[in-house]
Amino acid sequence: MTIANANTGKEGFLNLPDNAEERIAGHVRGILEALGEDPGREGLLETPQRAARMFLDVFSGLYEDPARHLEKQFSSDGHSGLVIVRDIPFRSTCEHHLLPVVGKADVAYLPDGGRLTGLSKLARVVEGYARRPQLQERLTDQVAEAIWRVLHPKAVLVVMRAEHMCMTVRGVKAPGAETVTSRAMGQWADDAAARAEVMALMRAG
Numbered sequence: 001m002t003i004a005n006a007n008t009g010k011e012g013f014l015n016l017p018d019n020a021e022e023r024i025a026g027h028v029r030g031i032l033e034a035l036g037e038d039p040g041r042e043g044l045l046e047t048p049q050r051a052a053r054m055f056l057d058v059f060s061g062l063y064e065d066p067a068r069h070l071e072k073q074f075s076s077d078g079h080s081g082l083v084i085v086r087d088i089p090f091r092s093t094c095e096h097h098l099l100p101v102v103g104k105a106d107v108a109y110l111p112d113g114g115r116l117t118g119l120s121k122l123a124r125v126v127e128g129y130a131r132r133p134q135l136q137e138r139l140t141d142q143v144a145e146a147i148w149r150v151l152h153p154k155a156v157l158v159v160m161r162a163e164h165m166c167m168t169v170r171g172v173k174a175p176g177a178e179t180v181t182s183r184a185m186g187q188w189a190d191d192a193a194a195r196a197e198v199m200a201l202m203r204a205g
């Protein structure tokens with residue numbers, strides 16, 4: 001099976017490039033040097049390698065197709081109501097500044113009579129797309145579209161709330177500011193009242 005990488009549009013699964021860890025470590029060393037630091041001093045000796053492993057970890061979602069988690073499906077046993085998983089914690093990386101984005105996702109879908117996916121699979125999809133250089137808007141779209149494409153539900157709604165460290169530690173310095181994005185598909189894209197009802201359930205105490 002080939003599938004387009006949603007971040008690049010390229011067909012096929014991307015593989016980790018050769019010598020990625022060594023190459024990233026070399027560039028991190030270069031950044032430290034460019035800053036006038038001494039990469040040879042004790043505290044920084046292991047930093048390039050450690051930072052390289054960190055980058056490979058937080059961007060590991062580039063080398064998988066997160067939608068595949070949804071292929072594990074089971075019969076709904078007559079359940080035709082909506083499914084909501086809320087407060088799924090996620091960590092991502094802002095692609096403009098390479099700084100962390102930390103937030104929570106609420107994911108809801110209305111099954112089309114037949115199939116459900118495991119609740120933990122929805123969290124895996126969020127995590128897979130989050131582990132890429134991201135924009136919160138695109139991350140929200142990618143999660144909604146994967147559920148739409150693979151589960152064929154009647155409706156999908158994804159709401160993400162996150163704090164962007166690039167707003168907290170640089171520029172405008174607005175700690176605590178929360179960015180909220182949402183994407184509705186199917187019935188909930190057209191029906192504002194139904195969408196509001198789902199959002200109220202997402203936020204109910």
Ligand SMILES: [Zn+2]
Nearest residue numbers: 094096097166
């Ligand atoms: Zn940013």
